Amino acid sequence: xxxxxxxxxxxxxxxxxxxxxxxxxxxxxxxxxxxxxxxxxxxxxxxxxxxxxxxxxxxxxxxxxxxxxxxxxxxxxxxxxxxxxxxxxxxxxxxxxxxxxxxxxxxxxxxxxxxxxxxxxxxxxxxxxxxxxxxxxxxxxxxxxxxxxxxxxxxxxxxxxxxxxxxxxxxxxxxxxxxxxxxxxxxxxxxxxxxxxxxxxxxxxxxxxxxxxxxxxxxxxxxxxxxxxxxxxxxxxxxxxxxxxxxxxxxxxxxxxxxxxxxxxxxxxxxxxxxxxxxxxxxxxxxxxxxxxxxxxxxxxxxxxxxxxxxxxxx
Amino acid sequence: xxxxxxxxxxxxxxxxxxxxxxxxxxxxxxxxxxxxxxxxxxxxxxxxxxxxxxxxxxxxxxxxxxxxxxxxxxxxxxxxxxxxxxxxxxxxxxxxxxxxxxxxxxxxxxxxxxxxxxxxxxxxxxxxxxxxxxxxxxxxxxxxxxxxxxxxxxxxxxxxxxxxxxxxxxxxxxxxxxxxxxxxxxxxxxxxxxxxxxxxxxxxxxxxxxxxxxxxxxxxxxxxxxxxxxxxxxxxxxxxxxxxxxxxxxxxxxxxxxxxxxxxxxxxxxxxx
Numbered sequence: 001x002x003x004x005x006x007x008x009x010x011x012x013x014x015x016x017x018x019x020x021x022x023x024x025x026x027x028x029x030x031x032x033x034x035x036x037x038x039x040x041x042x043x044x045x046x047x048x049x050x051x052x053x054x055x056x057x058x059x060x061x062x063x064x065x066x067x068x069x070x071x072x073x074x075x076x077x078x079x080x081x082x083x084x085x086x087x088x089x090x091x092x093x094x095x096x097x098x099x100x101x102x103x104x105x106x107x108x109x110x111x112x113x114x115x116x117x118x119x120x121x122x123x124x125x126x127x128x129x130x131x132x133x134x135x136x137x138x139x140x141x142x143x144x145x146x147x148x149x150x151x152x153x154x155x156x157x158x159x160x161x162x163x164x165x166x167x168x169x170x171x172x173x174x175x176x177x178x179x180x181x182x183x184x185x186x187x188x189x190x191x192x193x194x195x196x197x198x199x200x201x202x203x204x205x206x207x208x209x210x211x212x213x214x215x216x217x218x219x220x221x222x223x224x225x226x227x228x229x230x231x232x233x234x235x236x237x238x239x240x241x242x243x244x245x246x247x248x249x250x251x252x253x254x255x256x257x258x259x260x261x262x263x264x265x266x267x268x269x270x271x272x273x274x275x276x277x278x279x280x281x282x283x284x285x286x287x288x289x290x291x292x293x294x295x296x297x298x299x300x301x302x303x304x305x306x307x308x309x310x311x312x313x314x315x
Numbered sequence: 316x317x318x319x320x321x322x323x324x325x326x327x328x329x330x331x332x333x334x335x336x337x338x339x340x341x342x343x344x345x346x347x348x349x350x351x352x353x354x355x356x357x358x359x360x361x362x363x364x365x366x367x368x369x370x371x372x373x374x375x376x377x378x379x380x381x382x383x384x385x386x387x388x389x390x391x392x393x394x395x396x397x398x399x400x401x402x403x404x405x406x407x408x409x410x411x412x413x414x415x416x417x418x419x420x421x422x423x424x425x426x427x428x429x430x431x432x433x434x435x436x437x438x439x440x441x442x443x444x445x446x447x448x449x450x451x452x453x454x455x456x457x458x459x460x461x462x463x464x465x466x467x468x469x470x471x472x473x474x475x476x477x478x479x480x481x482x483x484x485x486x487x488x489x490x491x492x493x494x495x496x497x498x499x500x501x502x503x504x505x506x507x508x509x510x511x512x513x514x515x516x517x518x519x520x521x522x523x524x525x526x527x528x529x530x531x532x533x534x535x536x537x538x539x540x541x542x543x544x545x546x547x548x549x550x551x552x553x554x555x556x557x558x559x560x561x562x563x564x565x566x567x568x569x570x571x572x573x574x575x576x577x578x579x580x581x582x583x584x585x586x587x588x
Contacts (some may be wrong), residue, residue: 015584053416053583075422084585086413090342096417102330103421105323147417 003065005029006050006155006186011059013045020045021210024059028188028205032181034197035190036302037207043190044083046207047157050188051080063155064186076104079153081144081161087132093119093143094128097150104151118150123172137164145173155186162196174200194299208306219293221301228304229253230270231294234277235262237287245280249273264294327423328431335435339401340442344408348400352447355384355393359454366458374459374466378475381455382540385479389451390534394444394486395512401440402494403504405432406578413585425578433495433571440487448483452476471539478539485537489530489563492570499577519544523552530566533559 006028013020021042037043048054049061052068066073087096094115101111119128122142127135132143141164149156158177162170178200181187191197197204204221206214214221236242243255243263251269258264267273274291281288295301339345370376409415418428456463456472466472493511497504518529526532536559554562 048583051420053419055580055582071419072422072424072427075420080420082416084413084416088338088409088414088417089344089412090338099330099334100417100421103327103418103423105326105422 031202034201042210079148081148229266235289239263331431332435339439363458374462398490403498407498426575429575475539492567
């Protein structure tokens with residue numbers, strides 16, 4: 001299996017009779033990947049399988065060429081921030097990280113130095129010697145994130161990492177994740193806040209009912225959803241004229257002027273639409289301010305693929 | 316030849332053991348263990364305070380008295396349950412606390428994890444129980460004044476104490492391995508612990524082929540002073556010390572091996588635990 005990717009081959013996980021994930025095939029490249037799906041869809045199961053906290057009932061998993069059955073190699077590469085909000089009794093932020101780092105083989109002084117550096121990075125220097133039990137929800141989330149990346153892993157797996165963080169904290173952590181991803185590492189983030197996933201992710205994995213319903217870059221995934229016409233928002237000086245010309249195209253489903261936003265077009269053939277639109281602009285001399293896809297977002301794709309499945313579609 | 320991997324694993328074992336010693340000796344939960352080991356000390360203190368003068372003058376019974384206290388109370392109750400409390404918590408405690416995943420996310424083989432925790436448990440339990448045994452021993456002899464102290468410090472007094480301490484340490488190895496495994500297997504390991512206590516208590520009344528399936532059968536082989544087990548006890552040929560030692564070490568090693576196999580398949584599903 002690939003030494004540069006996180007690979008799932010036909011992976012299923014059953015909890016007795018209950019399905020966790022079913023026949024998952026994935027190949028996750030480096031960069032920041034969003035894992036989205038409703039509660040109980042299998043996001044955490046997928047992350048647990050990736051990190052060996054669960055064993056697959058069937059199939060094979062490899063993380064950068066290492067099997068999750070080999071923790072001594074896996075956790076040199078992987079850091080995992082789980083959804084669990086529990087900590088060893090009596091631990092302080094500093095002792096918690098020191099212990100983790102000493103298990104990674106760092107000497108006492110190295111572990112100490114590294115722990116302080118990571119604590120500073122997550123903004124917990126002042127609370128380092130306080131018991132974690134007395135931390136706020138946001139601080140607990142920060143110490144979990146510190147634990148996940150204190151050993152400088154190549155793969156960061158983060159289960160709802162922004163839960164409980166204030167807006168400032170969210171921005172800081174997002175910066176941290178994107179910095180990691182820019183360095184060519186793998187960062188996998190599950191979140192139910194689709195807007196955040198949209199902003200930070202290079203790619204997305206959508207899971208529903210234990211099955212992967214879409215995987216790839218948002219634009220690619222959106223392009224493959226042929227059941228929903230693609231939406232394009234055009235801001236120009238003569239929207240009515242453009243609308244009348246656009247209506248002549250066969251693949252146009254809808255063209256309507258949305259107040260203060262512009263002309264919203266729904267088309268079944270995006271590539272032909274853009275070709276024809278350029279021609280219309282040249283022919284009519286319309287001044288175009290912006291042309292932007294209106295539904296190439298995680299939110300829209302989620303709604304199309306999963307929202308409808310749940311009976312809550314808004315497309 | 317020692318490889319860097321071996322050195323790393325040794326360091327990890329020591330780190331885990333040190334961590335477990337800290338948790339076992341200084342956490343809030345260790346209070347129950349301290350209360351338990353405080354029981355024989357409290358009893359011996361009461362005995363010392365309320366001992367009639369005629370008994371104080373005669374120190375000759377002290378050796379037999381300690382042997383009985385050791386067999387029927389220290390070994391079969393205090394050592395047994397202190398080990399149960401310490402070793403069951405090694406894994407089950409972290410599962411209930413929902414913090415086991417932090418250790419499982421460390422780059423160490425599960426076998427190293429089991430050995431490190433086990434070693435930490437053995438060190439903690441041995442330390443607590445050795446101190447308890449020494450203090451109880453002293454408290455048995457002390458009320459007899461200078462005669463008691465003389466007996467305590469005599470060659471046989473020290474040798475007897477050393478034998479009792481050996482029994483305690485071997486009991487920590489054997490019971491510890493059993494209870495650590497029980498903590499991995501059972502959601503409520505105290506139920507099998509109580510059942511096993513029943514089995515250990517019944518040992519004197521079992522035929523030889525069943526006696527060999529208990530730890531206490533081997534542990535008492537090191538006892539320096541024999542005690543009467545009652546009219547209904549079935550006497551068996553005593554086990555030689557080296558067979559007893561081998562049996563205890565081999566069974567402890569086998570239990571730790573099974574525990575490491577179980578740990579290799581351990582999954583984090585706190586909601587199911």
